[in-house]
Amino acid sequence: MVIRKIAAVYFSAAGGTKEVTERIAAKLAEQYAAETGGTGNENAGRDAKDAGKTDAPEVRTVDFTLPCARTENFVFDRETLVVFGTPTYAGRVPNKVLPMIRELFIGNGAQTVAVVTFGNRNFDSSLTELTQELSGLGFVPVAGAAVACRHVFSKKIAPGRPDAEDLAKVDRFVEQVKTKLDDASVTGMDTAEIASIAGREEVGPYYTPLGRDGLPAKFLKAKVQTNLIKCDDCGICARVCPLGSIDVMETSRVPGICIKCHACVVNCPQDAKYFGDPAFLSHVAYLEEHCQRRAESEFFL
Numbered sequence: 001m002v003i004r005k006i007a008a009v010y011f012s013a014a015g016g017t018k019e020v021t022e023r024i025a026a027k028l029a030e031q032y033a034a035e036t037g038g039t040g041n042e043n044a045g046r047d048a049k050d051a052g053k054t055d056a057p058e059v060r061t062v063d064f065t066l067p068c069a070r071t072e073n074f075v076f077d078r079e080t081l082v083v084f085g086t087p088t089y090a091g092r093v094p095n096k097v098l099p100m101i102r103e104l105f106i107g108n109g110a111q112t113v114a115v116v117t118f119g120n121r122n123f124d125s126s127l128t129e130l131t132q133e134l135s136g137l138g139f140v141p142v143a144g145a146a147v148a149c150r151h152v153f154s155k156k157i158a159p160g161r162p163d164a165e166d167l168a169k170v171d172r173f174v175e176q177v178k179t180k181l182d183d184a185s186v187t188g189m190d191t192a193e194i195a196s197i198a199g200r201e202e203v204g205p206y207y208t209p210l211g212r213d214g215l216p217a218k219f220l221k222a223k224v225q226t227n228l229i230k231c232d233d234c235g236i237c238a239r240v241c242p243l244g245s246i247d248v249m250e251t252s253r254v255p256g257i258c259i260k261c262h263a264c265v266v267n268c269p270q271d272a273k274y275f276g277d278p279a280f281l282s283h284v285a286y287l288e289e290h291c292q293r294r295a296e297s298e299f300f301l
Contacts, residue, residue, distance in 0.1 A: 003032065003081045003181070009062040009074070009105070010085035010115075011097050013242050013261035016149035017117045018063065020162060020170065021085030024113060024145070027174040028081060029059050057081070065263075067244045070100055076110035076139075081181070084134060085115035088146075089259070091124025091207035096243065096259055098133065107138030113177060114144040119151030120158035120295045121287065125204040127300070132203065142184075143177045144300040145170070152262040153284045157291055166297050173299040180301055211282035212289075222277035224264055226252040230272035237264035237273055 008025035012018035033056035064070050076082055086093050086101075093101070093116070112134050116126040123146040131141045147166060151157035162170070211217035224237075224246075231252065238246040240263045245256025260280070265273045275281065 005080040006057045007060045013263040014152045017085045025083040031178040075106045078109040080110045082112045088118040088126035112139040117149045129203045147297040209283040217279045217283040219280040223254040223258040227272045230270045
């Protein structure tokens with residue numbers, strides 16, 4: 001199958017998933033661009049074409065994080081290789097993101113690399129869930145990656161991730177994905193035969209957040225707060241909120257749902273946004289104590 005386009009598709013409130021997804025897409029494009037197209041025999045041109053060895057594919061970015069980006073459907077085709085990324089929330093694809101994926105995207109047989117990021121605890125069922133959702137939308141998953149990132153809840157959990165070691169593994173993974181796709185194309189293997197990703201078990205329950213005492217911490221209704229002394233009403237927090245939940249005219253108000261994505265916290269230039277809910281802070285303290293070991297990024301082919 002000839003790959004003429006590569007698409008980096010992602011929901012990335014705090015930037016980690018964007019970084020990883022765009023890197024994988026860019027490195028895949030580099031792999032295609034580096035090809036000579038020759039096979040060393042008189043049928044080189046035909047073999048190269050059949051194997052998908054063409055000029056560097058066009059790279060497209062689809063960032064559906066913000067409401068303004070979710071006003072149309074995105075339809076792909078069999079000549080497009082899609083790198084599709086989401087973060088992990090409570091061990092799953094964020095439950096507010098799933099409807100977006102189901103409503104916005106049509107695969108039409110596009111081969112897909114499923115990518116999830118996670119905050120150094122565990123990705124649990126998020127990669128399995130994303131793979132299954134994409135399959136149901138007409139995508140053909142050919143590989144999957146779960147990449148550790150700094151946890152958005154705390155700068156003390158996996159600071160600097162993904163680091164050089166993670167990114168080196170990502171780059172090796174890209175090479176393996178390219179080889180896999182080339183081998184399938186040369187042998188004429190049907191895409192359905194290369195869609196099995198290791199670890200595709202049933203999707204498990206959501207992770208239950210725990211507090212300092214080891215008991216469930218209930219902070220579902222907690223919302224971001226504003227330090228009014230620091231806040232200068234620049235409006236950035238409202239503009240970067242993935243659910244449009246912050247009042248544009250009075251940014252200390254959050255009338256909509258807060259998914260604790262920390263987009264507003266990360267992007268506030270005055271450091272005026274914070275979470276003060278006791279149960280939430282108790283859970284953060286639990287994570288800071290129990291999630292300091294280095295969680296490894298994992299890759300599936």
